[in-house]
Amino acid sequence: MNAHHGTESFDVIVVGLGGLGSAAAWHLAASGHRVLGLEQFSFGHDRGASHDTSRILRHSYHRPDYVRLTRHAYDDWAHLERSADERFVTTTGGVDLCPRDSSIPLTDYWQSLDAEGIPYELLDADEVRRRWPQISVPEDTTAMYQERTSIVPAARSTAAMQRLAVAAGSQLRDNTPVTAVRHGAHGVEVDTPGGRFSAGQVVLCTDAWANTLLAPLGREIPLTVLEEQVTYFTPTDPAPFAPESFPVWIWLDEPCFYGFPCYGEATVKAGQDCGGPEVGADARSGSTDLDLLDRLTRFMGERFPLSGRPIRSKRCLYTLTPDRDFILGPVPGAERVLVGLGAAHAFKFAPTLGRMLSELAADPKLADTEAYTTFRLDRPALTDSQYPVNWMT
Structure with missing residues (x-):
């Protein structure tokens, strides 16, 4: 591409440097691309979804294609550990707890594991209480245990991928919001308050801010x-x-809750999945929601009575698609712009999705292969206004 007068030119510009964007910048640079990464806030900020400590890495999913993707996730986390010379994966085992008449069927989970040959154990309530006296479950509870479920650190691993990206040659700039993306036949131009940049391709990992540029x-x-x-x-x-x-545990019902063992400190972390209020990317409270706190505290007191009293809460953004599938592919009609969006369950896949975005940038024909077609931007869930919303994972 011929650079605009006064602009800097790169092979790929990555916009948004949370977990997915940082992983993409790392893999792109490691593959030999000249990469510019732009983050609108400071590195390590808490405005999105890649801050704080623990995230769940697990095989347990409701569909075989996601279980299949988790195999790559474990491999890619191991690759990240070797590359960064740091340990990120703490294996704890994981138990999915499903009460009778749950709105989230456990059958989907164990059948998906069966389809991919992943071992697991089905447990009744007595066995759950025998193994973990800390958990109080109703008599009619069924549980599924998977031994490889683990914890990965969000902020620390994101920072590591940024360091690896820089070491591989990326230029990463924080406090640099992108105000416009212009797609052309031969390349893309990106505007920021400090100047204009050009590239052959742009990768948008802007999550809640995606539509501002799309x-x-x-x-x-x-x-x-x-x-x-x-x-x-x-x-x-x-x-x-x-x-x-x-x-690590997940309570499979509506409402759905999840939690962790002590990790890095003598506290137990827990939360509700998809329980918070709808907000705008730049219109959020950031303060403790007392209704959410009360709901979670009552649940923890009933099911984990030894977990103690709450001492602090933190907020984050969930950016959800109607089907809660990822977005991973080119923008129709503007194919030099790729989008990576994690639908609020992607941190476990961050190194994998970053690698896949890098591979897609190198070979656009991959967009038509099985690994990517579920996540296309022109799928019915993103184009049909009547598509039924389902946020189960």
């Missing part, structure tokens, strides 16, 4: 942004909640 390109995504909340509890005796004694 709308002028003629494509808006039907996104719902929720302001979610996690809370940390202080058990009187942390030992029973240590990672070697207590699993």
